[in-house]
Amino acid sequence: MDFSLTSDQKLFQESVRHGLERILGGRRWVEIDETGAIPAEVIREFGKLGILAMVCPEELGGQGGGWVEAAIAAEEVGYHDPSMSLAVYTLLNNAWPYVLSKHSTPEISAMIVERVAAGEMFFGIASTEPQGGSDVAGIRTRAEKSGKGFKVFGEKILISGVREALETLDYGGWLLLARSGGEGHRGVTALAFTPKWEGKLEDGVEYSILDTIGRHGISTGVLRIEGAEIPYERIVGGEGRGFYIAMEGFPLARILVAAANVGAARWALERGVEWARERRLFGGKPISSFQGVSFPLAEAFVELEAARLLVYKAAWVADRFTMGEASREELNIYSASAKIKAVETAVNVFQTVMKTYGGISYTKEVDIHRGLLGSLSYLVGAEGTQNIMRYIVARDLIGREYVKL
Numbered sequence: 001m002d003f004s005l006t007s008d009q010k011l012f013q014e015s016v017r018h019g020l021e022r023i024l025g026g027r028r029w030v031e032i033d034e035t036g037a038i039p040a041e042v043i044r045e046f047g048k049l050g051i052l053a054m055v056c057p058e059e060l061g062g063q064g065g066g067w068v069e070a071a072i073a074a075e076e077v078g079y080h081d082p083s084m085s086l087a088v089y090t091l092l093n094n095a096w097p098y099v100l101s102k103h104s105t106p107e108i109s110a111m112i113v114e115r116v117a118a119g120e121m122f123f124g125i126a127s128t129e130p131q132g133g134s135d136v137a138g139i140r141t142r143a144e145k146s147g148k149g150f151k152v153f154g155e156k157i158l159i160s161g162v163r164e165a166l167e168t169l170d171y172g173g174w175l176l177l178a179r180s181g182g183e184g185h186r187g188v189t190a191l192a193f194t195p196k197w198e199g200k201l202e203d204g205v206e207y208s209i210l211d212t213i214g215r216h217g218i219s220t221g222v223l224r225i226e227g228a229e230i231p232y233e234r235i236v237g238g239e240g241r242g243f244y245i246a247m248e249g250f251p252l253a254r255i256l257v258a259a260a261n262v263g264a265a266r267w268a269l270e271r272g273v274e275w276a277r278e279r280r281l282f283g284g285k286p287i288s289s290f291q292g293v294s295f296p297l298a299e300a301f302v303e304l305e306a307a308r309l310l311v312y313k314a315a316w317v318a319d320r321f322t323m324g325e326a327s328r329e330e331l332n333i334y335s336a337s338a339k340i341k342a343v344e345t346a347v348n349v350f351q352t353v354m355k356t357y358g359g360i361s362y363t364k365e366v367d368i369h370r371g372l373l374g375s376l377s378y379l380v381g382a383e384g385t386q387n388i389m390r391y392i393v394a395r396d397l398i399g400r401e402y403v404k405l
Ligand SMILES: Cc1cc2nc3c(=O)[nH]c(=O)nc-3n(C[C@H](O)[C@H](O)[C@H](O)COP(=O)(O)OP(=O)(O)OC[C@H]3O[C@@H](n4cnc5c(N)ncnc54)[C@H](O)[C@@H]3O)c2cc1C
Pocket: 124, 125, 126, 127, 128, 129, 130, 131, 132, 133, 134, 135, 157, 158, 159, 160, 161, 212, 220, 377, 380, 381, 382, 383, 384, 385, 386, 387, 388, 391, 405
């Protein structure tokens, strides 16, 4: 048993840290959160840093990295932008290009993965619909056969990256889940949908941006698809296999969600510790001398370490899964456990640190609230709700036949 990173992983961590300090240093991440947009040059810098599509094969334009390295990158991005906008960008543009590279044709994969890796293209997931996101097998967006492909009709809501894909960058799209067959999960097909190509938005797609309470840098929006045409060669993983394709991507994405939350909470805890040392009251004593202040910080450390261990265990299991050495059940249970623990820990750590600061944390003089609002997005949704994570763990722990939806 070895809890340390390898020397290559440490070097990678150092280079990502330096790169992110350069790209997001000072208060650039706060500017991004305030202006509500990730500049295209920041995305290109992320590409140069080698943290986009880093888990995709090198021959398709990726970095050929593993999930432990991707978790290291996601943790650092969370730390350097605790609002987590850039973490969302990074994690989506690893998990979904990876799934594409595994299940799509080499031609389709290469044209998307290369551009994502270079920071020229956004490629996320479009699953959630207005009637409820948790029931992926119940999606209603229709993919109707017509000539050489499908015509797609439907609405997707709460989709990350709508502005980045359709406005900021010249190329953008999603792994789109649509119903090409009958009811139930076997009727769902995954399609490599790229409505923005060479700066041009395809016909049959309208969009709007939702006004979110946090994580303002990256957009969350609505896609209305009215007859957009998607050729058959864009089917990912075979017709009627879309549910399984999505269920392969979600656990991988969840590990990076969890890693980003660990990074953001680590940033917050450091701020809380600094403040507890410096703020002096009751005859010049640092407030850390009061157990009411220091014990919650100590507990935050314990919870954060537990969360980090689960995150890296899950990433390690993901690497073993990709090599055929771990089962899908193991991947599911560890990635869901990591997301439960890391997100709930981050939400608690942000609250602890806000209490450590006292009233000033309720103003924009202090940036902790930006992290709290970012972590809340993962508490209510994104890559599956916390309840759905509990269902996954219970199902694999107790047995599918005993735990049914
Ligand atoms: C900021 C943000 C970004 C997002 N980005 C994306 C994206 O890029 N792509 C995408 O496809 N989706 C995205 N989502 C959507 C997200 O994944 C969904 O919010 C999530 O799947 C839950 O769906 P829902 O919000 O419709 O809630 P519902 O599915 O309607 O659930 C409502 C509540 O009921 C609970 N619930 C539902 N079913 C069960 C059950 N069987 N047992 C116990 N409890 C249950 C849920 O846990 C939840 O608390 C994003 C969400 C947010 C907040």
